Amino acid sequence: MTVFDGGAGPLRGEKPDLLLTGVESGTAAASTLQAWRASSGGPPPVWAQVPKGLERVLEPVAMVWGRLDRLTTRRYVTKVVRARLGEISGACGPQVDAERILRERLKRRFAEQGSMPVTDPVGWLVGRALPRRALCPDGRCDDGRRMDTRADCAACQLLVLDGRALRSRAFAKAATALAGGRVDRPVFEAELNACWQSEASAAAVRREQAVRERHARERVWMEQRARYAAQEAARLALACTVCGKPETAGLCGRCRDERRVEELVAEAVDVAVAAWGMGGEADRLDVVRRTERDMRGAVDQAVRDLLAVGGDVFAEAVALAARLASELHLGALQRRAVNLFAYQSAAQAEYKQVFATEMRRSHLHDSLDDAREAAEEAAQAARFNAAHAVLNDRLRTVRAARASAEADTEPDWYAYSAARVRSLIRPPAPEHAVCVRRTSPLAGRTPGDGRTLAVVGA
Known part of the structure; x- marks a missing residue:
């Protein structure tokens, strides 16, 4: 085969652009600049540089990017590139290298372009090179392959199998319609078209049904949201049932804190009775009286300290200080009760059992001191867990007894x-x-x- 003007350029039908897909961006840009100088006698008027941070992504299309002569255009395409990176990360997860995936996509698009010149760099980058192409609804699919695993897309393969089944069904219908078992191509194509039309109409019916169902669900959700909003507005518009303050959802902050203080006092009394008042009726009454006196004394002291600061103090602040003091006193009382039960027989037995169990696994540690320290930590945790369990059991007993007593005192x-x-x-x-x-x-x-x-x- 004779080559005419061999030094002028590539032959017709060759794809010289494919050779640039495996070349580094600097080499591709340099070769492009040399080709431009050879054809035009000088460098291009504007040669855009790849933006910082996107050199790896835009490496396959550096020569196309260099033709973006406007700053606003480059900013727009950069925004599109970053949006595609975010789309890939959202579909495949943050553990996937989105830059690698987009770089491979641009390589494929540039290879598909072949020897055909890119006349519109912006339109080619935004509309052809950067978008994801997929026939299936899977967001991880691009050109029939999974972006995260690089394997064939199962959804696309199912679509291919569905098409094959449809063609097989059309061929069978055409073969049964004709005598002799010989199927003509026009008959097969007509039958295949009919099958496609039937499938398309059925799919359209399913889509319309899905749209109607979605609209019905949206109407129900809108009605529920409107009903909940009306109920919430009505609840917020209620006045306080204690002091009558308007628009407090039935209970203002001050009254809520005051009620919470009384609940915390009752809970503290239950904890004290469960810990120190199980001996008899006299002990129980003494513990109840002393616990309530100490609790209310702590609350009064907190309120006095707040008022002693001076200035105008809101009633809500006073109620909040009382609630916080009650919570602190209750927490201290619960810790005292847990410490009391932590050194009784049940918790001690749990401590010894867990310590012995952990020491039997001392070979898992580097030294005996490390094993003993780990066993001590696990045994202490088991001790206090047992103490909490004992306290909770006693609290249930106290509350069950009080509930039965209150039920007996109610009139029939x-x-x-x-x-x-x-x-x-x-x-x-x-x-x-x-x-x-x-x-x-x-x-x-x-x-x-x-x-x-x-x-x-x-």
Whole structure:
């Protein structure tokens, strides 16, 4: 084969640009500049440099980037490049090298361009080189391969298999329609087109159904959000049930803190009774009285210290100081109770058992001192865990006993109402009085009062 004007340039059909894909960016830029000088007699008027930090990514397309002669254009394309890097990191995870993936994508796009010149560098970079191309909905797929693992995309392979199955089904239908088993190409293409049309219509129906379902879910969500917003607005508009302050969601901060102080005092009393008041009734009453006195004394002292600072002190600040003091005192009381149970028989047995168990694994440590230190740490943790368990068990016992006592002290309204009805139907003898165990709001009503019957009927 004779080559005419061999020194002028590449032959028709060759792809000289493919040779630049494996060359470094500096070499590609230098060769491009030399080619430009050879053809035009001088350097280009503007040769844009690759932006800092993106040299590795834009290395395959450095010669295309060099033709971006405007600063605003370069800034726009740089923003698109960084957006594509963020898209890759979001789809594949932060552990994947997004710069490597985008660099390989640009290499493939530049190789596909071949010998065809890039007439519009901005449009080619933004619209063809940088975007991800995928037929499947998987965000990690690019050109039929996974960006993170470089393996073939399973979703794309399924689409390919679906297409093959569709062609096989069309071929079978065309073969059964014709006699002799010979299928003509026009008949096969017509049957394949019909199958494609059927699949497309079914897919359109499924998409419309999915859109309707999504719109229905969005309507339900909007209704729920509107209902929740209305309920929240109504709740926030409620006045305080204690002091009457408006728009406090039923309880203002001051009243909430004051109520919390009373709850913390009751909890401290339970902890003290569980720790030191299980001996008898006298011990329990003494512990309750002393704990409540100490707790309220700490709260009063905190309030006095706040007021002693001077200036105008809000009532909310006073209530907050009281709550914080109550929490601190309760925490100290709980630590004292845990320390008390930590050196009793149950916690000591747990300590010894865990220490012995850890020492049997002393061969896992470098020295005997390290093994003993680790065993001591594990045994101390087991000791205090056992102490917490003992305290929680006693607290459950105390609260269960108090709940049963409160249930016993409540009046039996059903029995009382039944007795009142029986007295109305058949009055007792004068010498026998109706005995009521405890006073109630119904005690002052007359037997003929109609409200008594309403209570009974309820």
